[in-house]
Amino acid sequence: MNKKENMEFCPFCRKRHNIHQVEVEQKDLFHNQEISYLAQYEYCETTGQQWANEDQLKKNSVRLKDAYRKSVGLLSSEEIKSIRKKYKISQEALASILGWGKKTITRYETVSIQDQVHDDVLRKIGEDPLWFFDFVTRSKDTIDRKLFDKYTTSVSSIYQNLNFEIAKKSLFLEYYYLIKDEKVGNVQVNPNRIENVVNYFAMKIPGLSKNKATRLLLLADFMHYCKYDFGITGLAYTYERNYILPKGHEVIFNLEGIHMTEIMENDHSMFRIEPNFTSEMSLLNKIEINTLDAVIKRFERLNEDDYFDKLNSAAKSTSGKALDYIPYNIACDLELTLN
Numbered sequence: 568m569n570k571k572e573n574m575e576f577c578p579f580c581r582k583r584h585n586i587h588q589v590e591v592e593q594k595d596l597f598h599n600q601e602i603s604y605l606a607q608y609e610y611c612e613t614t615g616q617q618w619a620n621e622d623q624l625k626k627n628s629v630r631l632k633d634a635y636r637k638s639v640g641l642l643s644s645e646e647i648k649s650i651r652k653k654y655k656i657s658q659e660a661l662a663s664i665l666g667w668g669k670k671t672i673t674r675y676e677t678v679s680i681q682d683q684v685h686d687d688v689l690r691k692i693g694e695d696p697l698w699f700f701d702f703v704t705r706s707k708d709t710i711d712r713k714l715f716d717k718y719t720t721s722v723s724s725i726y727q728n729l730n731f732e733i734a735k736k737s738l739f740l741e742y743y744y745l746i747k748d749e750k751v752g753n754v755q756v757n758p759n760r761i762e763n764v765v766n767y768f769a770m771k772i773p774g775l776s777k778n779k780a781t782r783l784l785l786l787a788d789f790m791h792y793c794k795y796d797f798g799i800t801g802l803a804y805t806y807e808r809n810y811i812l813p814k815g816h817e818v819i820f821n822l823e824g825i826h827m828t829e830i831m832e833n834d835h836s837m838f839r840i841e842p843n844f845t846s847e848m849s850l851l852n853k854i855e856i857n858t859l860d861a862v863i864k865r866f867e868r869l870n871e872d873d874y875f876d877k878l879n880s881a882a883k884s885t886s887g888k889a890l891d892y893i894p895y896n897i898a899c900d901l902e903l904t905l906n
């Protein structure tokens with residue numbers, strides 16, 4: 568018996584005193600099975616009475632059902648909740664992407680017991696983020712874009728370096744809503760071309776850091792766009808926490824063809840890109856390679872911080888406020904020529 572003290576009016580001896588909360592091993596019949604579970608009650612020592620308040624009634628009912636679920640091998644309400652939390656998805660949203668009734672998950676987490684079929688699906692989703700990901704993908708036309716991005720980010724952060732294929736997939740999904748305009752340099756995002764560009768830079772620049780690779784990517788895209796009206800990778804660049812970063816930057820360097828290693832330098836962890844010589848370079852044409860070479864040369868003479876500051880203020884001054892995306896054409900006025 569666990570006891571918790573609690574000064575309250577007692578309905579049995581009709582006095583104010585410490586009402587203990589007790590937990591009692593209880594056996595109830597449920598679905599024709601005798602189920603034992605810990606039930607919670609209030610307890611009056613004077614009269615020896617115990618009773619359940621409204622909260623306890625609810626809690627005890629959940630505990631009974633969870634004990635039943637455990638005995639027949641179904642997920643408990645807490646387990647269902649934790650699956651949902653893992654993907655940062657609400658009860659209704661999860662029900663919706665699974666194609667179930669709006670309140671189905673809410674009921675499973677409170678009053679009802681799921682059948683075996685629903686249990687199998689929830690269990691699969693809990694065990695394998697790709698399953699969840701497939702359901703999200705199938706509902707991409709019906710769910711809000713921000714939520715969609717949130718779920719795909721949950722999945723890719725679970726995978727991190729574990730699975731490369733997911734990096735490619737989630738990059739596509741992050742770009743799903745962007746149309747081909749100056750936000751993406753008039754081209755469709757292409758993970759293989761991103762791999763090609765990063766590897767080209769890594770081959771030419773020994774010890775290439777992830778940060779530098781990110782800036783080189785932007786320069787390559789913007790410079791190419793200003794000369795030919797098309798970017799190279801199709802990445803969109805956003806302004807995030809004082810940095811200009813490509814959308815989906817969390818997954819870009821997890822792409823299969825990019826070999827990133829973490830090294831320690833002066834007690835700081837740094838990410839370096841190792842050239843991947845086995846990666847196919849076939850997707851870039853000669854003109855694009857020329858741009859990459861020009862970018863490397865240009866970068867040596869570039870005052871980086873100054874340049875990226877200018878890019879930011881140019882982006883702000885065209886709209887009066889910070890833009891979600893930095894349109895490629897903004898770079899063309901910034902004396903960034905290919906020579």
Ligand SMILES: [Zn+2]
Pocket residue numbers: 577578579580581582584611612613614
């Ligand atoms: Zn009492």
